[in-house]
Amino acid sequence: MSKLKYLKFFFIILICVNFKAYAINQNQYLTINKLVEAENINQAFNDLKLLQKNSNKLSARSQILIGKIYLAMEKPGKAFTFFEKATFTSVSTDDLAYAGMALSSVKLGNLTDAKKYAEKALKENPDLVDARLALAYIYADYGKEKTSDNYFKEAIIKSSNSLSSIRAFATVKMRQGKHKEAKNIIENALLEKKPDGPTTDLLGKISWITGNLDEAIRLRTKASEMFKKAGNTERAEKILLWLNTTVPEKKIHNKNKKTTKPRQNKIKKEQTKDKKLTKPKKNYLKPQTQPEEIFVNKNKPTSTGSGVILNNGKWVLTNKHVIENSSYIIVRNGLGKVREVERVKLPQNKYEDLAILILKNAYPENYSLSINDIKEPDPGEQIYVMGYPMSSILGRYNPSISQGIVSKTSGFGETSGEFQITAKINLGNSGGPIFNKKGEMVGISVGKLNKGEILKKDGYIPEDVNVGISGNVITNFINFSLQEKLTQREKYDATQIYKIMRPSVVFIVSQ
Structure with missing residues (x-):
């Protein structure tokens, strides 16, 4: 059964069973939230289901965790619904709910609402990490890189250099085409933090994109082992599948490297010649700021x-x-x-x-x-x-x-x-x-x-x-x-x- 179907099935069971509501305490919330941040979605879901098994109502913290799980599953519309429900369930978690609504709105492309919710979250809790991450994403999408970077740096400090915040910063740098900067962000963080599967995997992906194939394979192999050790077999198997199909291709590429080099030089020469022959006949139109x-x-x-x-x-x-x-x-x-x-x-x-x-x-x-x-x-x-x-x-x-x-x-x-x-x-x-x-x-x-x-x-x-x-x-x-x-x-x-x-x-x- 897929994660999404499993999640729906779980909610139906909650509605059908008539028990008292169970409020998840702060420590339980933090434990499951760490699993979400470590991208171990199946384990996070199973732990949440276990805590809620004797309840027909979802507490505000449960709704927020479900929202985070949906966000991790790239379902921002459903995530927003649960974050919004949490604001009606309890005022004590409004800061977390508003931050979740901000992150969901960013993924839905509604930056005006995202900014409004992020600012509400910070008003409720000036130290909230997710609200700063939302603002960092918003300003990155607006093209205001310096402001975005500042919010990412604040989020990293407020989260005590959490790897999930560092990955968020590095991912945006990758999106901006600044792969070297993304790599430096992660490597500097790993000087003080113990690496985990998602961070090691992201570093491997950067190496692959920048052409460092041996390093990419080494890092992604290591990431697969980390995911497996953490009980995240789904992610481990996906990486292994990638490795099993990529490593043979790499060997073939290296084997033929000498014979293909002269042809590559010839192609580059032809491309240079084309540039001289063709000139644009109009000015480029610049995108809006x-x-x-x-x-x-x-x-x-x-x-x-x-x-x-x-x-x-x-x-x-x-x-x-x-x-x-x-x-x-x-x-x-x-x-x-x-x-x-x-x-x-x-x-x-x-x-x-x-x-x-x-x-x-x-x-x-x-x-x-x-x-x-x-x-x-x-x-x-x-x-x-x-x-x-x-x-x-x-x-x-x-x-x-x-x-x-x-x-x-x-x-x-x-x-x-x-x-x-x-x-x-x-x-x-x-x-x-x-x-x-x-x-x-x-x-x-x-x-x-x-x-x-x-x-x-x-x-x-x-x-x-x-x-x-x-x-x-x-x-x-x-x-x-x-x-x-x-x-x-x-x-x-x-x-x-x-x-x-x-x-x-x-x-x-x-x-």
Whole structure:
């Protein structure tokens, strides 16, 4: 049974059994909270369930712990509900409840409310760590790095250098692309603190991202052992799975290093030549200092995805599965400007995973791609994927970019209208544009292989196999819906792709 289903089952049992309410004391609260901070969610849940087994009511502390568990499970909407309930259950824990509401609101993208709740929490308890962490996240998202850093440092001091606060600080630095600084934050902390599984694992991930493969494997192996010793077998097994699929690849890479080096030099030379040949024909549009906020109903489930602006700023193209069965959709582009969706157009062919979002108020025309900017992918050409993957972790304001090549001009099982790419795609990339080096859109991201199913069936995990919907399918869909030809846009060199295309890429939130 999954953690979420298990949690729901537990709450149903609590309601059905008629016993007296049991109030968790401070020591019990702190013990379970430490498990949550150590990312041992299963153990935290089991201990909480054991304490509440003879009660049909949840105390305020229990509600706060459940909120923290939901936050750790990336369910901020449900987390907010339990934090809010705690404010009605007891005034003695209002500081913790408001801080939890602030952290939940940050993950929901509602920074105004998040700031309000964090300030309320600090008014109740000036020493509260979670409230400072919430403010640190808020100012990081606002682009006010110095203020954010100060709040992180205060949180670390107030928490007596807790590793969970240190990881939070390092994670934001990683999101800002400052991996060396993130590594220094953790390593300096570990001079005085005993390392734990989550912190060692994060340090291993930083090493992997920065290309120190041997160190990454060593640290993540150590982290797996730490998780196992702490009883967190789920995390330990996930790392082992990563190690079992990564170590062989690394050996192959080292073995072929000498033979591939001359070719790598040649590619770099060609890329340098391309830079001289191509010059941007317009100024880059800078993002807003403070992006406009996205407001959602905290009591409804939320899904996110990516899209691209078309039709002189009037439309956003995305995948149908991103917005399917939604009654409310809102988007924000890479410059931080928000628009609401008025209605949705879907293809007549129910198997086409495409949708056009018609905006209430159009974006400026120069944010839009034109139909002449869309083409079919060519096998072997270099491509760039833009979008908002894993937004609750990597951020909701700045689009990400990953690169690869078109490995095949058909999808899984030779599916026509799709193509395979080697660029990384993660949850949230769906609907995001795929550009070639000239800035032409060759398709949009749609999915990736289910590695778990393939591992179960064939005994191995494939890497770097992801899928896009081809440009010709998109143009057929758009032409069916178009009343007039779209405005022509210039083409740009790959080195300017991110800055030039940023205004055209949108973050989609639907409920």
